[in-house]
Amino acid sequence: MKSNSKKGSALVGAIFIALILAISGATYLWVIRNSGTLEKNAHQDIQALYAAESVLQLATRALAQIGLPTGTIWIVPPTARIKVNNLWVDVEAKDYSSTPGALKDKILSARAYDAQTGGSFIKKVSWRAAELSGFEYGFFVNSVKSNGNKEFCGQQLFGDTYLTSKQGSGGKMNLVCAGPSQECNTFYGSLSIVAAEVNEHKCPLDSTTIQNDSTPLYKLLQASVVVPPSYTNLGDSLRHLSADTLHLASPGDLVFLSDGTATFNGTSIGNINNKVLIASGAVNVKGTVKGNATLVSGARAKITITDTLVYQDFNPHTGNAPPLPPTAINATNPNYLGLVTDGGIVFANTKPIHVNAAIVSWNPDPKGSVAELEMTVNANSENNRVTLTGTVLLAQMEKDFSPFTFVQDRRLLTRQPIGFPPTNKVGNLFKLEISNWEESSTF
Numbered sequence: 001m002k003s004n005s006k007k008g009s010a011l012v013g014a015i016f017i018a019l020i021l022a023i024s025g026a027t028y029l030w031v032i033r034n035s036g037t038l039e040k041n042a043h044q045d046i047q048a049l050y051a052a053e054s055v056l057q058l059a060t061r062a063l064a065q066i067g068l069p070t071g072t073i074w075i076v077p078p079t080a081r082i083k084v085n086n087l088w089v090d091v092e093a094k095d096y097s098s099t100p101g102a103l104k105d106k107i108l109s110a111r112a113y114d115a116q117t118g119g120s121f122i123k124k125v126s127w128r129a130a131e132l133s134g135f136e137y138g139f140f141v142n143s144v145k146s147n148g149n150k151e152f153c154g155q156q157l158f159g160d161t162y163l164t165s166k167q168g169s170g171g172k173m174n175l176v177c178a179g180p181s182q183e184c185n186t187f188y189g190s191l192s193i194v195a196a197e198v199n200e201h202k203c204p205l206d207s208t209t210i211q212n213d214s215t216p217l218y219k220l221l222q223a224s225v226v227v228p229p230s231y232t233n234l235g236d237s238l239r240h241l242s243a244d245t246l247h248l249a250s251p252g253d254l255v256f257l258s259d260g261t262a263t264f265n266g267t268s269i270g271n272i273n274n275k276v277l278i279a280s281g282a283v284n285v286k287g288t289v290k291g292n293a294t295l296v297s298g299a300r301a302k303i304t305i306t307d308t309l310v311y312q313d314f315n316p317h318t319g320n321a322p323p324l325p326p327t328a329i330n331a332t333n334p335n336y337l338g339l340v341t342d343g344g345i346v347f348a349n350t351k352p353i354h355v356n357a358a359i360v361s362w363n364p365d366p367k368g369s370v371a372e373l374e375m376t377v378n379a380n381s382e383n384n385r386v387t388l389t390g391t392v393l394l395a396q397m398e399k400d401f402s403p404f405t406f407v408q409d410r411r412l413l414t415r416q417p418i419g420f421p422p423t424n425k426v427g428n429l430f431k432l433e434i435s436n437w438e439e440s441s442t443f
Contacts, residue, residue: 048112048123051084056110059091068104088113105130128436139406143396158188159408230421232364235342238296238419250279256287276419294338294419304346310356311335327389338417344372349384357390371395
């Protein structure tokens with residue numbers, strides 16, 4: 001009997017041990033399987049985060065070129081999702097705020113889906129994209145030329161200014177004082193510099209004065225600058241207009257007259273209001289503008305401003321500090337002039353001259369000549385000062401561009417010269433500020 005009892009106990013023990021081993025094995029397999037699932041899910045979650053953020057960056061860059069729309073729109077619609085490996089991504093933009101007439105402010109959301117499981121949602125990435133008011137309709141220079149370095153100093157700018165040295169010199173910029181007795185630039189407005197490096201040893205940033213009746217803005221940025229194609233190709237677009245145009249067989253001299261007409265090489269070309277004047281080559285211009293007109297030079301040809309070029313009823317005054325800039329345009333003045341060229345703008349400043357215009361000087365062809373802003377006389381003397389009231393979108397400014405005063409024409413917030421893009425963006429209101437970044441695993 002004892003022998004049978006021992007055999008029974010051994011059998012029970014063996015069964016118990018086998019059961020424990022089976023449970024341990026099953027548990028181990030469950031842990032391994034779930035560990036693999038968790039690792040797979042974590043990997044997929046990270047992939048979805050990167051994919052959504054990447055497509056969100058592409059969508060934001062696309063919006064930066066055209067400006068933010070109003071209302072809710074699909075930038076990348078569900079019917080045209082972008083495929084990233086085994087994921088699909090769409091992007092939607094909704095109003096963050098919608099005050100009429102205010103700068104646009106949107107929430108952009110990119111959503112990633114699993115393309116292998118019929119499109120189940122995985123991850124959402126959102127951020128806020130707001131148009132920057134600091135650079136509205138101001139003075140935009142894509143590069144400041146100076147023998148391999150970028151120098152910009154000695155100017156007086158009553159308005160928002162945006163400088164970049166993305167062309168040449170590895171993106172470096174020198175702020176150089178024009179002389180030992182002179183200060184650097186004085187900015188009565190917002191200043192933004194886009195450069196990989198700002199060299200301060202020649203001219204400390206402290207000597208670049210920024211004054212404003214609101215909060216001054218100074219930023220040292222390292223970022224790409226996207227200029228809307230509607231501006232970089234504006235010259236070529238205007239040359240292909242078929243309506244509301246006057247053609248000038250240049251080279252020659254264009255003179256605007258205070259009665260609303262103009263002459264070209266001494267011959268009247270009639271009323272210029274709501275007309276785009278298309279030159280076949282280089283053109284010289286001066287006079288008093290009555291009406292709304294735009295002058296575009298021939299391909300790769302320059303526009304030279306030979307003397308004062310102002311609007312009718314323009315009353316310049318003198319002054320060196322806010323609240324009044326050295327020159328101003330009354331808000332009710334109905335006259336507008338656009339100067340568009342891909343060959344360059346030249347000021348023949350053998351004497352002090354005033355210029356009223358919205359200037360676009362840009363060559364979209366990277367192999368072509370650079371559309372510069374130039375001066376005939378670069379002597380540092382008030383006897384040769386140019387005072388420009390308007391806005392500037394410029395490919396490049398030559399070095400030692402002095403003396404020069406820029407004043408913004410804020411009427412351009414609501415109206416532009418004829419032929420300009422209908423976006424209320426004559427200057428550089430295409431830079432976005434990104435904030436409030438967040439991710440979510442819920443729709």
